[in-house]
Amino acid sequence: MDDLTVIAPPGETTITMTRSFNAPQTLVWKAMTEREHIVRWWGLKNSKVTVLAHDFRVAGEWRFEQAYADADTPNMVFYGSYREISPIASYTNSFGIEGMYPDDGLLETHSLAERDGVTYYTSVSRFQTVEARDGMVGSGMEYGARESMNQLDELLVALQQR
Amino acid sequence: MSADRLSITFAALADPTRRGILARLARGQASVNELAEPYDMSLAAVSKHLKVLERAGLISRGREAQWRPCRLEAAPMRDVADFIEFYRRFWDESLDRLGDYLAELQKADPDAPKN
Numbered sequence: 505m506d507d508l509t510v511i512a513p514p515g516e517t518t519i520t521m522t523r524s525f526n527a528p529q530t531l532v533w534k535a536m537t538e539r540e541h542i543v544r545w546w547g548l549k550n551s552k553v554t555v556l557a558h559d560f561r562v563a564g565e566w567r568f569e570q571a572y573a574d575a576d577t578p579n580m581v582f583y584g585s586y587r588e589i590s591p592i593a594s595y596t597n598s599f600g601i602e603g604m605y606p607d608d609g610l611l612e613t614h615s616l617a618e619r620d621g622v623t624y625y626t627s628v629s630r631f632q633t634v635e636a637r638d639g640m641v642g643s644g645m646e647y648g649a650r651e652s653m654n655q656l657d658e659l660l661v662a663l664q665q666r
Numbered sequence: 667m668s669a670d671r672l673s674i675t676f677a678a679l680a681d682p683t684r685r686g687i688l689a690r691l692a693r694g695q696a697s698v699n700e701l702a703e704p705y706d707m708s709l710a711a712v713s714k715h716l717k718v719l720e721r722a723g724l725i726s727r728g729r730e731a732q733w734r735p736c737r738l739e740a741a742p743m744r745d746v747a748d749f750i751e752f753y754r755r756f757w758d759e760s761l762d763r764l765g766d767y768l769a770e771l772q773k774a775d776p777d778a779p780k781n
Contacts (some may be wrong), residue, residue, distance in 0.1 A: 506765065508758055519754070523761050527768040535768055543765035548756060605672050605749065627757070631676065 519629045530620035532625065533592040536614065542568070550574065562589055566597065570651070582608055592616065599629070675742040678722035682763055683707075684715050689737060691725060697733040
């Protein structure tokens with residue numbers, strides 16, 4: 505069910521997303537962590553992902569290329585490494601975008617828990633170098649860069665309403 | 667956005683003194699002396715922070731006056747907002763697709779072992 509929530513708490517450097525799936529935890533784990541399944545769902549809609557690397561073990565690397573049906577949009581390569589793996593419960597990976605955002609800045613932890621046949625997914629994305637939102641938005645300081653700030657404020661409000 | 671520019675912005679924002687400086691500059695331009703006032707640190711240390719902010723494009727320094735006033739620049743902030751928005755949308759759509767895919771998997775083979 506599409507019950508995604510996204511929370512970006514003020515004063516923290518994390519974004520937390522939760523969602524439930526009508527499927528047993530073992531199946532969700534497989535779908536999320538095995539190459540043949542990953543290509544079926546990973547990425548924006550109307551895109552197709554190619555797995556260039558998926559070495560699913562601690563310190564193993566992953567590298568996925570996303571291509572869009574729309575030929576005008578350039579392909580993007582996402583990459584990182586797996587940092588922690590606790591089978592069917594959780595895994596942590598770094599997340600980067602080639603040429604844009606190196607993978608040492610962002611760690612994602614994906615966790616699963618099953619209740620009554622429904623699997624609850626939680627991800628926590630930690631921006632390593634970002635106390636950005638905290639400093640810029642959470643403290644409610646007045647900024648002259650109003651346009652930009654409002655944009656970020658609106659974004660954060662939107663994130664929390666979802 | 668040039669490669670890694672976003673990371674430079676994020677790194678520049680990761681320090682509480684630098685965020686404090688940006689907050690002060692949001693109220694208007696200021697000299698190094700004025701910016702240093704609230705902090706128990708040398709002018710050299712404050713200048714170092716200003717250099718980081720300037721390199722990240724978050725501030726600019728005036729040329730017209732001898733005291734070279736510092737000003738806040740907004741563009742890098744927009745990049746941060748854009749990135750967070752992209753990232754949120756990326757996972758929103760991926761997880762939707764995962765939900766559909768899981769339904770498809772279970773429909774295709776309802777008696778399949780659960781693991």
